[in-house]
Amino acid sequence: MPQFICLLLLLLPCVAHASPLLLRLCHDDVDLAPWVLRDGKGLSQQLITQSGLAFRSLEIEMLPLAWPRCLKLLESGQVDGAFATSYLAERERYAVYPRKSDGSLDHGMRLNSVTYTLYVRQESSLQWNGKRLNPSGATVGIQHGFAVGQLLRELGATPKALARDTRDVLRHLAAGHVDAAALQTTQADLELRQQPAIAQRLRKLALPLTEKYYYLVFSRNFEQQNPGFSRQFWRQLQMLRDKQSPHKTD
Numbered sequence: 001m002p003q004f005i006c007l008l009l010l011l012l013p014c015v016a017h018a019s020p021l022l023l024r025l026c027h028d029d030v031d032l033a034p035w036v037l038r039d040g041k042g043l044s045q046q047l048i049t050q051s052g053l054a055f056r057s058l059e060i061e062m063l064p065l066a067w068p069r070c071l072k073l074l075e076s077g078q079v080d081g082a083f084a085t086s087y088l089a090e091r092e093r094y095a096v097y098p099r100k101s102d103g104s105l106d107h108g109m110r111l112n113s114v115t116y117t118l119y120v121r122q123e124s125s126l127q128w129n130g131k132r133l134n135p136s137g138a139t140v141g142i143q144h145g146f147a148v149g150q151l152l153r154e155l156g157a158t159p160k161a162l163a164r165d166t167r168d169v170l171r172h173l174a175a176g177h178v179d180a181a182a183l184q185t186t187q188a189d190l191e192l193r194q195q196p197a198i199a200q201r202l203r204k205l206a207l208p209l210t211e212k213y214y215y216l217v218f219s220r221n222f223e224q225q226n227p228g229f230s231r232q233f234w235r236q237l238q239m240l241r242d243k244q245s246p247h248k249t250d
Contacts (some may be wrong), residue, residue, distance in 0.1 A: 003100060004211070010071050013132050019131045021057060021058070021059060022058075022059050022060075022061060022216075023052070023058060023059070023060045023080050023081065024061045024064075024079045024081075024219030025034040025048070025060065025061065025062050025063065025069035025080060025081045025082060025083060025216070026064075026065045026069075026073055026079045026080065026081075026082050026215070027044075027045070027062060027063070027064060027065070027067070027070065027075065027082065027083050027084065028064070028066075028067040028070065028084075028164075029064035029065055029066060029067075030067075030143075030164050030165045031166070031187060032084070032114075032184055032187050033081055033186050033187045033190050034085055034186060034212070035111070035112050035114070035214070036043050036083070036084055038064065040062065042175075043112065043117055044083060044084050044111045044214070044229055045062060045131075047111065047237060047240055047241060047244075048060065048062075048083065048111075048216060050162070050240055051236040051237045052233075053093045054236050055178065055232075055236075056234075063079065064230040066068055066144070066145075066164060067143070067144065067145040067146070067164065068144055068145040069116050069172070071091070071145065074094060074217070075094035075095075075219075075221070077094075077214075077219050077221035077224065078196070079219065079222075080136075081098050081215075081216055081217055081218040081219060082095070082217055082220060083163065083214070083215070083216040083217070083218070084112065084212065084214035085214060085215050085217045086145075086147045086212045086214055086215075086217070087105060087180060087181070087213065087215070088150065089095055090148045091217070093220075094219060094220055095217040095218070095220070096217055096218045096219070096220055096223045096230060097215055098230075098231070098234045099214065100109075100139065101183050101190055105213070106234075107213050108188070108189075108238055109234040109235070109237060109238045110213040110214060110215050110241075111214050111215055111216055111237065111241070112213075112214050112241075113207075113211055113212065113213050113214065114184050114185070114186065114210075114211070114212055114214060115184070115185045115210070116148050116179050116183065116184060116185065116186040116209040116210050116211075117182075117183065117205065117208055117209055118140070118169070118181070118182055118186065118205040118209050119170065119180060119181045119202050119203070119204050119205070120173070120179070120180045120181075120202065120203060120205065121174065121177060121201060121202055121203075122201060122202065122203055122205055123171065123175070124179065124199075124203075125243040126138055126179055126180055127205075127207075128205050128207055128209065129207065132155070133155050133156065133157055136155065136157065137156060137157065137158065138158070138179040139157070139158045139160050139178045140152050140157045140158065140159055140160065140178060140179065140181065140182050141160050141161075141162040141169045141172055141173055141178040141179045141180070141181040141182070142159050142160065142161055142162070142169070142181070142182050142183075143161065143162075143163065143164055143165070143166065143169060143183070144161045144162075144163065144164050145161070146153065146161075147212070148209070148210070148212070149161070149193060150180050151209070151210055152182060158177055159182070162178065162181075165228045166183055166184070166187045166188055166191050167195070168184050169181050169183060170183070170188065170191055170192065170195070170198055170202065171198060173202060174198045174201045174202055182209055185208065188204075192204075193221060216233070216234070217236065218230045222232070
């Protein structure tokens with residue numbers, strides 16, 4: 001009898017839903033400090049790993065890939081999920097985002113939020129007042145596959161995907177290939193501190209361009225095969241994130 005009880009305990013999951021054995025998640029293979037880092041020690045990577053510990057027998061495999069390829073694999077169902085993913089309506093064809101009961105996005109279940117800022121050359125006359133770009137038709141460099149391009153088009157600018165890495169986009173800007181660059185603030189600032197020769201040729205506009213929420217999303221194929229798992233994982237992410245940053249509320 002004791003052996004039978006022990007066997008039952010081993011079969012019980014730590015949470016209500018029986019988790020899958022292997023969860024394959026892809027992410028961008030360039031640094032987006034401090035959230036996703038090539039050495040695997042980004043804050044989002046740590047948060048996902050810690051959340052997985054609440055699920056018995058769950059193994060998480062994180063695959064660093066070029067971001068457009070990561071999204072392609074998510075769309076084809078070759079990976080179970082992707083992070084850190086901002087919201088785009090077109091991604092809903094293949095990606096499942098956390099939502100509230102009324103159907104709206106549940107920002108409380110995000111991984112993190114980041115600001116984007118515009119960077120220009122020192123002599124540039126481009127202005128951003130928080131609502132409008134002047135001149136509106138500026139060509140703005142971005143990273144390949146990044147959703148900020150949609151916002152730039154809405155503002156009347158022309159987004160131009162220049163490279164996958166923040167550092168390379170800044171180099172293109174310094175060389176005069178675009179009028180500005182729209183980049184994640186923390187990573188761009190870090191790159192400029194590490195590259196004083198480029199930093200002295202550029203400047204950062206004062207007002208942030210936008211703030212974006214980033215999520216762990218699951219493929220629609222995975223959601224169909226594992227109903228209820230995604231929401232339990234998002235709840236665990238939310239609990240740990242709020243515990244680590246109790247001053248931040250929604």
